[in-house]
Amino acid sequence: MTTEEIITALERAWNAGDGAAWAACFAEDADFVDVVGRIQRGRATIARESQNIFDTIYRGSTLEIRQVSSRPLGGGIDLVHTTTVLSVPGGPRAGDTRGVQSKLIRDGEIVAFHNTIRADIAAFAGHDADLATRSPQEWDS
Numbered sequence: 001m002t003t004e005e006i007i008t009a010l011e012r013a014w015n016a017g018d019g020a021a022w023a024a025c026f027a028e029d030a031d032f033v034d035v036v037g038r039i040q041r042g043r044a045t046i047a048r049e050s051q052n053i054f055d056t057i058y059r060g061s062t063l064e065i066r067q068v069s070s071r072p073l074g075g076g077i078d079l080v081h082t083t084t085v086l087s088v089p090g091g092p093r094a095g096d097t098r099g100v101q102s103k104l105i106r107d108g109e110i111v112a113f114h115n116t117i118r119a120d121i122a123a124f125a126g127h128d129a130d131l132a133t134r135s136p137q138e139w140d141s
Contacts, residue, residue, distance in 0.1 A: 001025070001108040003080055007065050014063040019051025027109040035099065035115045061088040068100075078105045083118075 001009065006025050013021035023046040026032065032040040040046050054061075068081040080103045087096050097117060104112040 003070055007067055011063055011065045017054035019047045019054055022050045023047035025110055027111045030110055031112045033114040035117050057091055057093050058088055061086055076106050080105055
C-alpha cells in the first residue's frame with residue numbers, strides 16, 4: 001500500500017470500529033506505542049488491543065487523519081508524520097482530542113507507530129505561563 005492508502009485504511013478501520021482492519025496496516029512484527037505509552041508488539045496484539053478500545057472507551061468514535069510530512073530514510077523506509085482529530089461521542093473520553101503520530105513505513109506496511117496526544121503546554125505545565133513561553137530546549141535553564 002502507498003502511504004495515502006495506509007492513512008485511508010487506518011481512518012476507515014477506526015471509524016468502523018474494526019481492530020483487525022486497523023492492525024492489517026501493520027507489519028506482522030510491528031511496534032505500536034499507544035497514546036498512554038504502552039508498547040504493543042505484533043499485529044495480533046495491535047488488533048486485540050485496538051478492538052478493546054473500539055468496544056469500550058472509543059465506542060462510536062470517529063478519527064480524521066491528515067498527513068503532515070513524509071521523507072525517505074533509506075532502505076525502503078519512510079518516516080511519516082500525521083495529525084489526528086479523535087471525536088468521542090460519550091463516556092470518559094467524550095469530546096475531541098488532537099494527536100500527532102510518527103510512523104515508519106516499509107514495503108507498504110507500518111513497522112513502527114508512536115502516538116502522542118497534543119496538549120496546551122501551559123495547561124500541561126500546571127498553567128506555568130513562563131514555562132509555556134519557552135522552547136523545550138530552554139526548560140532546564
